[in-house]
Amino acid sequence: MDIVYIRDLRVETTVGIFDWERSIRQQVRIDLEMGTDIRAGAGSDRIQDVLDYKTVAKRVIALVEGNQRELVEAMAEDIADMLLREFSIPWLRLTLGKPGAVRGAREVGVVIERGERTP
Numbered sequence: 001m002d003i004v005y006i007r008d009l010r011v012e013t014t015v016g017i018f019d020w021e022r023s024i025r026q027q028v029r030i031d032l033e034m035g036t037d038i039r040a041g042a043g044s045d046r047i048q049d050v051l052d053y054k055t056v057a058k059r060v061i062a063l064v065e066g067n068q069r070e071l072v073e074a075m076a077e078d079i080a081d082m083l084l085r086e087f088s089i090p091w092l093r094l095t096l097g098k099p100g101a102v103r104g105a106r107e108v109g110v111v112i113e114r115g116e117r118t119p
């Protein structure tokens, strides 16, 4: 399996369990690895034949900017669900972090894998 990735995507959104967090925008940071087969696109050299990371990034940004969830777990699951459905991605690994959310830590968050990773 090949991978198309997006690293260090930063998006401003509302997220968090505390009242003060519901009235501010915070930055979340996303790393995304998506299973794919690049051979058709490598052969044709046409964007139509690949998983377009720009299109994926725009969709992820739109979803995250509109987030109403409190937990990073819930937001991560929403992103993964959307990607598996809308882009027919067989497998993905998603890191969703909140930089600076915990004093003393650079970032906290979750890493999830969804779908089936084929050889």
Ligand SMILES: Nc1nc2c(c(=O)[nH]1)N=C([C@H](O)[C@@H](O)CO)CN2
Residues within 6 Å of the ligand: 015, 016, 017, 018, 021, 070, 071, 072, 073, 098, 101, 102
């Ligand atoms: N596992 C999680 N733990 C915590 C979360 C979360 O989304 N998942 N959220 C918070 C607060 O919103 C925190 O980020 C505010 O500093 C605490 N723990």
